[in-house]
Amino acid sequence: MLLQFECLRKHLIFDKAYILQCYEREVFIGENRAKPKYYFEVSLKNFIVFHTEQDYFGFSIPYRGKLKLFHANSKKVRELKLLLSGKILFGDLNQFYLQKHQLGHGSFSYVNLLQNLETKEMVAAKFLSKQWKHKTNTERMKAIILKLFKGNNKRKQYSIIFESSKYNQNKRGL
The missing domain is CATH 2.30.29.30 (Pleckstrin-homology domain (PH domain)/Phosphotyrosine-binding domain (PTB))
Structure with a gap:
């Protein structure tokens, strides 16, 4: 336990x-x-x-x-x-992170720079489009994205996956 x-x-x-x-x-x-x-x-x-x-x-x-x-x-x-x-x-990760600006975008997602409100550390967050969710297996894609973050690097890495849509601004992530 x-x-x-x-x-x-x-x-x-x-x-x-x-x-x-x-x-x-x-x-x-x-x-x-x-x-x-x-x-x-x-x-x-x-x-x-x-x-x-x-x-x-x-x-x-x-x-x-x-x-x-x-x-x-x-x-x-x-x-x-x-x-x-x-x-x-x-x-609702809005209570933990402050959105700074967009770093880039692609066909099914975009990446924003966020600041952790507790630690003041900056993290990159990938936002997945809900429209794309219906076109492919999102759980499988999330697992693939997380595997990309699992390296043997000595520096700290953060991985946050968000889901959002233009109608629902609540974000869910890890």
Whole structure:
């Protein structure tokens, strides 16, 4: 187990406490360790949304077609984000990155220069067109793009894949 902490689902009458357990390939959330209510695989097929105001206060995961919000200690939420970074899609990355300018474009994507709001580091992000998504297997292409980033270079590399459209400006990435 990589991380474990208590989180809270707020309800109208009674709030419910859960235990989150994060493993290398899966995350369980439940009242006890033996019988989790919520589960998701840590893969590029799934996503998580982190919530911030002054600091992190929670996260949401999809469950039966809706997003379920969990509140937790900001330090633990930050640890969860670091553990899942690069392994799962993040919802609405506008809260983590500031778009600087476009570096280039191609037939199915474009690359922008972004600044990480926490670390102030500059990263290049590739935005995939939703129109292109329907023409080919996007999951396969994402895997190919990620493999390009896995080199033996000694410098730090960041890989972020975004999906966007002219109607939906929310970005999802890793």
